[in-house]
Amino acid sequence: MIDPVILFFLLGAIAGLLRSELRLPAAIYEFVSIVLLLAIGLKGGIELAKQPFGSLLPQMLAVVALGFFLALVAFPVLRYLGRFKRADAASIAAHYGSVSVGTYAVAVAYLGSRQIAFEEHMPLLLVMLEVPAILVGIVLARGLSRETRWGSIAHEVFLGKSIVLLLGGLLIGWASGPEGLSSIEPLFFDLFKGILAIFLLEMGLLTATQVGTLRRYGPFLVAFGIGMPLFSALVGTGLGWALGLSIGGTVILATLAASASYIAVPAAMRISVPEANPTLSLAAALGITFPFNVLVGIPIYHALAVWAHAFAKG
Known part of the structure; x- marks a missing residue:
């Protein structure tokens, strides 16, 4: 039986391919994405409060290294096998070293529907994986140039919508705990799958445009x-x-590694590598x-x- 959230994605994709008049109003999509990001952060924050930070540090460092590694692997493949221009190869590589929050949410729903437990601090690792590939992409495209607008890039990366909402949700969940969040649980937890379904409907429509x-x-x-x-x-x-x-x-971490950014990285690349063709990156990542x-x-x-x-068990 196909998960209904996947069917919502297929509905959007088919409607887009058939040039239907179906469109999700921009304000609705903005609201849905905000609720989705906050819900992911809040769930992670509750679990984060149960664990000492030191026990999570090795995983955080490993995920940062993973982001660097994947971008560095993708770049030569794009540059020398795909024969893309340097800027385009660096930009696409950055997208594939980073992460897709939407894909993460689908993986969470997939595991939930099968009653498979996972470590609830995974949203923290999601946040850690957002940034390294962006830095690699900039350096690969431009080198360590004085002309690089690091201040603007840092502002776009660390104060972008996805990072602020995820980190904010983590901190709120950590500070409030499950009892403190009980009053808002119906919106952020009980309706999570419904919100995800609407989000995927829009993602299907966007995929068709690529x-x-x-x-x-x-x-x-x-x-x-x-x-x-x-x-x-x-x-x-x-x-x-x-x-x-x-x-x-492990499923969640594999999914994070396999996903490609279509929110944070495009914004950062637009500022730091404006000569790169964003259509290529979005077509690959989203299409x-x-x-x-x-x-x-x-x-x-x-x-x-x-x-x-x-x-491993033998």
């Missing part, structure tokens, strides 16, 4: 948009196992990788996590 770009830029972008997530998921699965995460936690992960990728990463834990 089809024309993919036709123009050929099969390499399609192959990269599927091959890179699979490679990244393998790395994420291995790291999850090495860090001692549960099967559910290929996001639907691949949502429709077939997450079950694959689940199977990988189960296999890795079974193999």
